[in-house]
Amino acid sequence: MPTLAHYLLVSGLLFSLGLAGVLLRRNILVIFMGLELMLNAANLSLVSFSRFNLMEGLPNYNAQVFVFFIITVAAAEVAVGLAIIVALFRAKQTIHVEDLDTLKF
Amino acid sequence: MQLALFCAFSILTLLFAAGVVFLRNPVSSAMCLVMSFIGLAALFVTLDAYFIAVVQVLVYAGAVMVLFLFIIMLLDLRAEKQRSVKLAAWVGGGIVIGGFVSCLAKVLASLPALQATKPPLLQPDINDVAAIGETLFRNYNLPFQIIGVLLLVSTIGVVVLSRKELK
Amino acid sequence: MSTVTAPWIILFTPLAAAVIILFVGRLSKPLSAGLAIAAAATGCVLSWWLYFQPPGPESLQFYWLDFGDAFRVPIGVTIDHLAKVMLIVVTTIATLVFTYSIGYMRTEEGYWRYFAGLALFLFSMLGIVLADNFLMMFIFWELVGVSSYILIGHYFSKDSAADASKQAFIVNRIGDFGFLLGILFFWAATGSVVFADIEKSIPLFAGFPIFLTVAAVLVFCGTVGKSAQLPLHVWLPNSMEGPTPVSSLLHAATMVAAGVYMLARIFPILEAAPMARDVIAWVGGFTCFAAALMATQQDDIKRILAYSTISQLGYMVLGVAVSPSWNEPMFHLFTHAAFKCLLFLCAGSVIVGMHHEQNIWKMGALKNKMPFTFLATCAGALALAGCPLTSGYYSKDLIIAWAVTEKPFLGWLAVATAGLTAFYTFRLLFVVFLGRPRDEHAKSAHESPLIMLIPLACLAVPSLIAGLLVTKGGWFFQIEEPEHVPHILHYVLWALFAAGVGGAWLLYRNAAKDPVSIPAFANRLYIDNVYNWFVKNIQDGGAAVLSWADRWVVDLLIVQVPSKLTWTCGFALRFLQLGNIQAYAFFFGIGVVGLLYFLLSK
Numbered sequence: 001m002p003t004l005a006h007y008l009l010v011s012g013l014l015f016s017l018g019l020a021g022v023l024l025r026r027n028i029l030v031i032f033m034g035l036e037l038m039l040n041a042a043n044l045s046l047v048s049f050s051r052f053n054l055m056e057g058l059p060n061y062n063a064q065v066f067v068f069f070i071i072t073v074a075a076a077e078v079a080v081g082l083a084i085i086v087a088l089f090r091a092k093q094t095i096h097v098e099d100l101d102t103l104k105f
Numbered sequence: 106m107q108l109a110l111f112c113a114f115s116i117l118t119l120l121f122a123a124g125v126v127f128l129r130n131p132v133s134s135a136m137c138l139v140m141s142f143i144g145l146a147a148l149f150v151t152l153d154a155y156f157i158a159v160v161q162v163l164v165y166a167g168a169v170m171v172l173f174l175f176i177i178m179l180l181d182l183r184a185e186k187q188r189s190v191k192l193a194a195w196v197g198g199g200i201v202i203g204g205f206v207s208c209l210a211k212v213l214a215s216l217p218a219l220q221a222t223k224p225p226l227l228q229p230d231i232n233d234v235a236a237i238g239e240t241l242f243r244n245y246n247l248p249f250q251i252i253g254v255l256l257l258v259s260t261i262g263v264v265v266l267s268r269k270e271l272k
Numbered sequence: 273m274s275t276v277t278a279p280w281i282i283l284f285t286p287l288a289a290a291v292i293i294l295f296v297g298r299l300s301k302p303l304s305a306g307l308a309i310a311a312a313a314t315g316c317v318l319s320w321w322l323y324f325q326p327p328g329p330e331s332l333q334f335y336w337l338d339f340g341d342a343f344r345v346p347i348g349v350t351i352d353h354l355a356k357v358m359l360i361v362v363t364t365i366a367t368l369v370f371t372y373s374i375g376y377m378r379t380e381e382g383y384w385r386y387f388a389g390l391a392l393f394l395f396s397m398l399g400i401v402l403a404d405n406f407l408m409m410f411i412f413w414e415l416v417g418v419s420s421y422i423l424i425g426h427y428f429s430k431d432s433a434a435d436a437s438k439q440a441f442i443v444n445r446i447g448d449f450g451f452l453l454g455i456l457f458f459w460a461a462t463g464s465v466v467f468a469d470i471e472k473s474i475p476l477f478a479g480f481p482i483f484l485t486v487a488a489v490l491v492f493c494g495t496v497g498k499s500a501q502l503p504l505h506v507w508l509p510n511s512m513e514g515p516t517p518v519s520s521l522l523h524a525a526t527m528v529a530a531g532v533y534m535l536a537r538i539f540p541i542l543e544a545a546p547m548a549r550d551v552i553a554w555v556g557g558f559t560c561f562a563a564a565l566m567a568t569q570q571d572d573i574k575r576i577l578a579y580s581t582i583s584q585l586g587y588m589v590l591g592v593a594v595s596p597s598w599n600e601p602m603f604h605l606f607t608h609a610a611f612k613c614l615l616f617l618c619a620g621s622v623i624v625g626m627h628h629e630q631n632i633w634k635m636g637a638l639k640n641k642m643p644f645t646f647l648a649t650c651a652g653a654l655a656l657a658g659c660p661l662t663s664g665y666y667s668k669d670l671i672i673a674w675a676v677t678e679k680p681f682l683g684w685l686a687v688a689t690a691g692l693t694a695f696y697t698f699r700l701l702f703v704v705f706l707g708r709p710r711d712e713h714a715k716s717a718h719e720s721p722l723i724m725l726i727p728l729a730c731l732a733v734p735s736l737i738a739g740l741l742v743t744k745g746g747w748f749f750q751i752e753e754p755e756h757v758p759h760i761l762h763y764v765l766w767a768l769f770a771a772g773v774g775g776a777w778l779l780y781r782n783a784a785k786d787p788v789s790i791p792a793f794a795n796r797l798y799i800d801n802v803y804n805w806f807v808k809n810i811q812d813g814g815a816a817v818l819s820w821a822d823r824w825v826v827d828l829l830i831v832q833v834p835s836k837l838t839w840t841c842g843f844a845l846r847f848l849q850l851g852n853i854q855a856y857a858f859f860f861g862i863g864v865v866g867l868l869y870f871l872l873s874k
Contacts, residue, residue, distance in 0.1 A: 001107055001108055001222040002107060002108055002111040002112075003219065003222050004218075004219045004220075004221055005213045005219040005220055006111065006115075007152070008209075008213060008219065009209070009213055010115045010118065010148070012205075012209040013119055013206070014118065014119065014122055014145075016202050016205055016206050016209075017119070017122040017123055017125070017126055018122070018126075019201065019202055019205065019861060020126050020198060020202050021126040022854070022857050023194070023198035023201060023202070023857055023861065024126070024194060024195065024198045025126065026854075027131055029131050029134075029135075029173065029176065029177060029180075030125070030126075030131060031853075031854075032173075033125050033134055033135065033138050034125070034126065036138065036165075036169070037122055037125065037138070037141070040141075040142065040145055040161075040165070043145075043157075043161075044145060044149075047149055047152050047154045047157055048152055050152075050154065051152040051153060051154065052221065052224065058236065059153065059154070059233070061233075061237050061240040062240060064154055064156070064157055064233075064237050064240075065240050065241050065244075065245055067154075067157050068157070068160065068237070069245075069248065071160055071161065071164050071165065072164075072252050072255075072256070073252070073255065074165075074169070075164055075165075075168060076255055076256055076259035078169045078172060078173070079172065079260070079263050080259050080262050080263055080266070082172060082173070082176045083262070083263040083266040083267045084266060085176065085180075086176060086179065086180070086266075086267055087266050087267065090269075095180065097852070097853050097854060098852060098854075100851075100853065101850070101851035101852050102851060103849070103851045104849050104850055104851030104852075105846045105849045105850075105851075194854065194858075197858045200862070201858065201861035201862055201865055204862075204865035204866075204868075204869070205861075205864075205865050208865065208868045208872060211872065212872065
């Protein structure tokens with residue numbers, strides 16, 4: 001029977017993979033996808049806590065509402081973020097993150 | 106049975122997530138991400154969170170990823186050209202991720218509360234859409250309205266940001 | 273008009289006059305003078321009226337600063353007998369001097385400024401007289417100092433006048449520092465600054481006589497400054513740079529007497545502190561003698577009178593220390609105000625007649641040219657020298673009698689001073705009015721206009737008869753004669769009077785220049801030189817040290833070093849801005865992981 005620890009381990013590994021994507025890939029869009037992975041890992045851990053800490057015999061729906069909000073906000077954030085990336089591409093003609101370094105000392 | 110299903114879906118999710126990170130072609134990465142989300146939705150179902158699972162598929166896999174693919178097509182990206190591997194970046198990334206995973210392992214091993222199995226539900230067939238709906242509209246009505254405004258704002262923001270400059 | 277409102281009207285009319293003159297005075301000279309005189313005359317009439325009213329409520333107050341039980345400062349007026357007498361003195365003399373000023377200042381500059389300053393002074397002085405608590409008195413004390421500064425520095429384009437006004441203010445401040453400390457002592461002990469409250473709590477001090485003594489001596493420091501006692505007397509002769517009516521009103525009759533008035537006001541406190549009274553006696557006695565010595569060798573007509581004032585103030589202060597009540601020193605204050613003001617106004621008349629020449633060795637034989645002034649000066653001189661039957665004789669000799677009874681050494685010193693007083697007073701009279709004219713101005717001198725002579729006449733009357741009124745008629749004061757006065761005292765005093773006048777007659781009747789020359793006295797016992805040395809070396813030296821500290825310690829160490837350090841740190845940290853997003857993400861991740869480790873290690 002999977003325990004809470006199992007679910008949290010999966011969530012943690014998913015988060016690390018997302019973090020790896022952010023730190024190691026140089027394509028902006030893939031970095032963005034890593035960001036989405038991290039958000040989902042958080043969602044998974046929230047839902048598992050909701051299921052494993054029952055409130056009057058039912059799952060703790062506060063956490064699930066929280067996940068609902070996270071998904072909504074993530075969707076809005078993806079829209080805006082992609083619009084920014086498009087604008088950036090129009091300005092710089094590159095999606096390689098190492099070429100975007102004009103804001104430096 | 107439950108354990109087998111959990112293992113299958115979690116390995117699926119993790120494998121495709123690894124695919125997102127390590128595949129060269131951005132379209133391949135996007136596809137792997139879609140599969141990863143579906144695996145995640147399955148995991149939600151094993152946790153009896155049916156509404157969230159459906160929302161995950163609908164919104165994330167259905168809307169967000171489609172948007173991603175649109176943008177990839179729009180920008181007409183090819184596979185990343187091989188640039189020189191920067192050792193500093195890999196070492197730094199390795200340190201951060203290694204540190205995080207070790208923290209995770211330590212925490213998971215130490216707390217006994219985390220070793221508990223799934224407690225049984227009062228009613229096996231709950232209408233969790235209704236339950237979530239009640240919680241959402243009763244206790245979190247104000248944040249719900251604010252989220253609506255947020256979506257409106259982000260829509261306007263996207264329109265403004267993606268305007269072409271008139272020469 | 274009631275006894276409740278009258279004091280407030282007396283107090284605030286001069287302030288209103290000063291404010292109005294400030295705004296519209298420059299338009300018309302008669303207006304400025306008229307407003308000031310109207311204010312003074314109102315005060316005079318009301319003061320006399322108030323004197324004859326039956327005793328009413330003696331203290332009326334409202335609270336100005338109220339911080340609860342910890343600190344409560346009222347603004348209030350006391351109208352007991354002491355205040356009523358002093359009100360009469362101040363307002364009457366002010367009215368006469370203001371009237372005199374119209375004639376004196378006719379051709380001078382800054383007419384409206386002068387009357388505004390005088391009105392402000394009158395307001396401040398009345399505030400001191402009417403104050404019912406230490407703090408209010410202190411505020412008006414300082415205001416009087418400010419008015420004095422304004423009036424001494426009336427001819428501010430003259431360096432000597434500007435320096436004199438500064439010196440007056442600063443030396444007064446030194447005394448006021450002690451005064452304020454004394455007030456704080458009293459407040460700390462009794463929790464109140466109101467005179468009545470402090471007097472009620474005197475029995476509480478029974479176990480701590482040192483405390484009361486120290487507090488009383490500190491408060492006396494205010495008198496040392498304001499009433500020009502040794503060693504803070506140096507400002508008074510220099511204050512003669514102001515116009516003569518100012519010298520007569522402020523620096524003879526009223527402002528310098530404020531110190532003595534304050535001591536009279538706190539007389540019950542002094543009675544409870546005999547050691548403080550000893551200190552007061554010694555200061556007063558030495559001032560009296562030293563100033564008389566210095567006066568015998570001065571050549572400026574106003575400076576002779578200035579040192580004479582210091583000497584007579586010494587008498588008053590000595591009187592506070594040896595008398596059984598405040599009546600005796602206040603009696604001398606009363607008579608001194610009359611005759612000294614008269615003498616100063618006569619000197620002013622002489623100065624105007626001599627076209628502003630002030631050196632007595634350029635005058636001479638003025639009794640024919642200015643007969644009325646001569647007669648008035650005679651009246652004042654007789655009173656000052658202590659001629660029997662004049663007011664000065666009764667008041668001064670009363671104090672000498674008490675001094676000889678209580679503190680014999682100081683008493684006989686005061687007796688010697690009486691002889692000196694007669695000597696220098698008649699020296700002045702003979703050199704200025706008798707003999708032969710020594711200068712062009714003296715030959716062409718003329719009598720002053722009527723408006724200047726009327727106040728002289730008005731002041732000559734009390735100079736001559738006030739003594740008889742008080743001692744035989746019981747007017748104004750309740751004085752006590754000491755018992756066991758050695759009979760020889762009165763004979764000695766008469767003999768000294770005659771000797772002083774005779775000596776002056778012999779030496780100065782026909783002198784062309786001063787036959788006696790004592791440099792120590794002429795140079796004022798070199799006290800001014802001591803002060804100059806102190807300021808030049810010690811004060812300037814201290815200032816130089818502080819200047820060095822400011823440039824090298826504060827500027828360099830405390831200001832430059834931290835600023836340079838901050839700049840350097842900022843410069844070093846600038847290199848963290850790499851511009852590479854993944855580098856930033858890396859720093860972020862390291863931070864989070866570090867934080868996690870830190871939290872989990874607990």
